[in-house]
Amino acid sequence: MDFSQIIVILATAIATATPLVFASVGETITERAGVINLSTEGTIMLAAMVGFAAALATGSVIAGLAAAAVLGALVALIVAFGAITLKQSQIAIGFVLALLCTDLSSFLGNPIVLIPGPTVPSLKVPLLQNIPLLGPLLFQSDLLVYASYVLIVLVWVFLYHTRPGLVLRSIGEQPAAAFARGSHVVRQRYFYTLLGGALVGVGGAAFSLDFKAGWTYHLTAGYGWIALAIVIFGGWNPLRAALGCYLFGILQSLANVAQSNIQSVPTQVFSVAPFVLMILVLVLTSGDWLERALAFIPPTARRSILRTIRTRAPAALGKAFEQD
């Protein structure tokens, strides 16, 4: 295998990962605020359809992306209303929406199946694209892909290096304390659930307008669940979630190469990997057996190992906030 082949594999990996980056970074924001939006599978699918339909009707990719974002926010609004205001089970509402939106996408998207439509135009970044290796890998795609790079960094900086980011994390960890310090827990949770939902919606449009241009039934099947798995795999950190997306992209890309050589095993088998990794991460990070296993290592080394491996779900994730 020569160098150019590796570049092709990696470039395909980035293309595969981009929609997932939007979705998993969006879901990371939502879950950091303490809300699980379990509807991602359906939101991505319906947003892919709606985004494509809007782009088709207006001829504008921007309108398509905007429609997908609005749809994602609307679905998230139902989750937020049910979970935050009505204090019903977030899991139940998100799960029903995941199934409902999937079926809606097939039902309403019936007339636009396999119709050619607008796509995000490719845009090579001048100068940067000429950098050897990195140029063809990172700077010869389109605006949506570049936007995903910016998004990862922006959200990371926001979460860990700004005051509102600190507040966002606090309402997912200790909502009562954040409330006592004057944060509007309910209002903020609504906002971040909608924001996260909008990004998941953009992730859907990134399929139908870019990565898998066009619309057909179940276009994005499985990717919403994968995004949820990646959020956990990434330990609710946008950088690590993005890394998870790219790892998944590389795996898929390699699977496609393997597929053309070994035809006996379909690529679906490789889609299992993120879920196995997710369960392993959950096993590694839940309970205290990791600390016990590392007890014989010198304390300083132990602490740094734990800090890199160990991740914890936001403490108030999935719990309704009782404002008393």
Add this chain to the structure above:
Amino acid sequence: MAENAPPNSPALSPTWQHPRNTWLQVGALVISLAIVALLISFTGASPVSVVANLWDGAFGTTDQAARVIATLAPLLLCSSGLIYTFMAGLYNLGVEGQIIIGAIAATAILRGLQGVLPATLVVALSIVAGMLGGMLWSLLAGVLNVYGKISEIFSGLGLNFVAQGLIIYLIFGPWKRPGIASMSGTEPFHQSLWLVRFGNTDASPVALGIAVVLLIATIVVMRNTHFGLRLKAVGQNPRAAFLMGIPATQLLLSAFALCGGFAGIAGALQVSGLFHRLVPAISSNLGFLGLLVAMLVNFSALWVLPVAFFFSALNVGSLQLPMVLKLESSLSGVIQGMLVLAALLSRGLSQWKPSR
């Protein structure tokens, strides 16, 4: 999240007897159906003709009605099984994978023992194997939950995909049809290994019988036994249950095992009763549909039968929509999803106390 039952645990006390709540529920039902009617009109079809077509598609011929029964049996099994996990405060989203592993285990027995033992015994053993397979797969999520403090929601979803990967691997690898491996599944079994059917239709009295017996058992367990009561206690208030000396670990694992076992039987029946081979889509999403049924009936086993029957009829009835009205058959899922969403939200509204 890692707790066994979050404060908004699913085992809610039934609040729907209150008249205001009844009105809310009926209102939500009407609104959700109105939205569905609007969506149908939006696609250019008439809601009335859709209803007529759904009815005709489900009960128009004996074959179609039999298909409703064939869908009902596994759906009843999954919904009944899920009552146990919901009562214990668990969201067993891994039920799809439990059906798949049940089907795989049943197929392994059918393949391995055909011709060795009498056909009837082989089929019976395959159902037992399916139950054990589903049980083990469910207990995997259960052990992760009880001993590893890992949410059954995510481990269940993950294990679904692992099971899906496994079934595809088997169908395309070790169990592939001689010569060709395809999504159409493994080589069909000899007719002697097929479950008894009503005439020449898809419906099997054995499958329906097992499903109904287990549903009745579930109703009895939930209403009249100590076990059902303690399961509810753990689901509604794990801490209080702990203080009362109820062994939560044991109860939670039993709930997982029962649900997985029921789903595994459903998987086995899909193999010997309906498809007569192993196909990638062996679960036909019936596990997820079972979750919807259980949520719609608010985990009350008594209502499982009518709702599951209605959902089965919708599923079968919608199959001819593409041919007749050029509508997508996923309309059935849209109706089911809307109804459950309306039920969940109206339940929330009836408990809602607006803050000052």
